[in-house]
Amino acid sequence: MNLKEIGFAIIFVGILVGITTTVLKVKDDAYINMIIDRNNGSCFLEDGTCLHAPQTIIPFLAGWLISLTLGVFGAYLVIVSRNRKKEDTPEIVHAKNEETITSISIPKDLNPDETLLFNKVVEAEGTIFQSDLVEKTGFTKVKVTRILDKLEGRGLIERKRRGMTNVVILNHKR
Numbered sequence: 785m786n787l788k789e790i791g792f793a794i795i796f797v798g799i800l801v802g803i804t805t806t807v808l809k810v811k812d813d814a815y816i817n818m819i820i821d822r823n824n825g826s827c828f829l830e831d832g833t834c835l836h837a838p839q840t841i842i843p844f845l846a847g848w849l850i851s852l853t854l855g856v857f858g859a860y861l862v863i864v865s866r867n868r869k870k871e872d873t874p875e876i877v878h879a880k881n882e883e884t885i886t887s888i889s890i891p892k893d894l895n896p897d898e899t900l901l902f903n904k905v906v907e908a909e910g911t912i913f914q915s916d917l918v919e920k921t922g923f924t925k926v927k928v929t930r931i932l933d934k935l936e937g938r939g940l941i942e943r944k945r946r947g948m949t950n951v952v953i954l955n956h957k958r
Contacts, residue, residue, distance in 0.1 A: 791859065
């Protein structure tokens with residue numbers, strides 16, 4: 785769920801609390817009026833308690849205060865989610881690594897070749913042989929090596945030597 789959806793859900797709950805509070809207050813008032821009618825127009829009970837005492841309004845006000853608070857907080861979340869700029873939100877690619885799914889954000893300042901290579905590592909679930917990258921991208925070995933040097937320098941990936949090739953691994957510590 786994103787902030788906007790959470791905000792609308794909170795607003796909805798606030799409306800439900802307000803409606804419920806109002807319905808209960810209306811039913812309470814109807815009950816009080818019924819008792820007054822049975823007591824020949826008197827609002828005092830046999831023990832001397834007045835039915836219009838402030839304790840009947842306090843739950844109503846508390847319910848509406850909670851409803852209003854939820855509505856304002858929900859509206860705040862909706863507004864905050866709308867004010868986030870689209871370009872500030874990085875593209876999210878899901879990668880499966882060590883049997884857990886994690887979200888990998890792709891930096892916006894990668895050039896198209898770097899993005900393609902990074903996506904190939906992500907698509908390979910976070911681990912791929914460097915020779916497979918050469919094969920899957922169609923780039924030369926030298927070009928793949930240079931791009932991986934840049935990605936490794938930025939801390940996006942790691943390379944580990946395995947025999948005659950390298951294993952490229954997503955760096956999840958960044």
